[in-house]
Amino acid sequence: MPWRDTPEQWSAVSRAFHWIIALLILAMLVLGFVGDDMARSPAKARVFMWHKSFGMLILTLVLLRLAWRSINQRPVFPRAMPRWQIQAVKAGHIALYLLLLALPFSGWVMNSAADFPVRLFGWVRLPAIVAPDHELKEIAEVVHKVLVWGLITLVSGHALLAIKHEWIDHDGVLRRMLGFPSR
């Protein structure tokens, strides 16, 4: 099995990036919603420590993934896909990447502006990227929460469309990301 992407197949590296990031996104959503609901307490601080830790991990992985994609040719779209659909899918993926970068950044700004020191995974301190600023923290918080709904919408659409392609179109795009040969 080739370790670079080919026109027919996603490499193990690409697939690992995809599914690890997908799982982390799910974990993040749970941590974020549960944590937001908690009253201020050491437990809440711990929940958000994990949320912020996974968030910065996702940011790192997404940047690495983008670098990996830039030096690889991605597998071809199914022959039966009309051109408008391909354009839409590309736009959707770009939007996903943008959200996956904007979300951790807005979270990072929010954390820095709130002057809330945090040690990622209880170990290395996340440096502040802005000075303490309450208004900026409130703005970043709104941005972060709105973008989360954008992500939920896009990820749901992404997953549903992948299932549709597999079970209705039978064009193998999902199988390909799962590592099975596409035809």
Next chain:
Amino acid sequence: MRRGAAWILAAVLLLAGVSAASAAQHWRVLPKSSELAFFASYDRIEFKGVFHRFDSDLWFSADDLAHSHFRVKVDVASVDTRSVDRDEVLSEADWFDFKRFPSAYFTATHIEAAEDQGFTAKADLKIRDKQHPLAFPFTFVVRGDQAHLKAHMQAKVPLNRLDYDIGSGEWADDDLVGFRVRVVVDLHLQAVE
């Protein structure tokens, strides 16, 4: 000098000396150049807070320590750690509990000279409903001429927040907020006539 005049001169000098020594100099804090701060730690990372509002009654003369004393009343709700979230937590019942205990009280008496031109006092600190004695070493440097006397007072006081029930209940361990807190006093003073 005639003997009568000498006695009168001695009496005048004695009275002047006595009246000068019967009360220490009264000082007022210059708020813009003074700071009542503390350093605490969250997740082993230090953060700074200040109390913006405090009333002080300071009497100090290096040559009249017997009549020197300090009394400070701190408005705890004026705490500012540059983080609204943090300040809101500090107002809660498990922390300073602004509603029930709006003030903290500090008094210092029995001031003595200490080494390195510093001083030390016996102090009492009351936060919430907990009062504890503590040693209070400080420096007090006077400058300026007789008409415009100024002073700079500095002190560093280590405290254990648990002694004053600051951060109790689920916050009573030092997993997140350390027990040790350092109070740093930096006051610029002006003599009061």
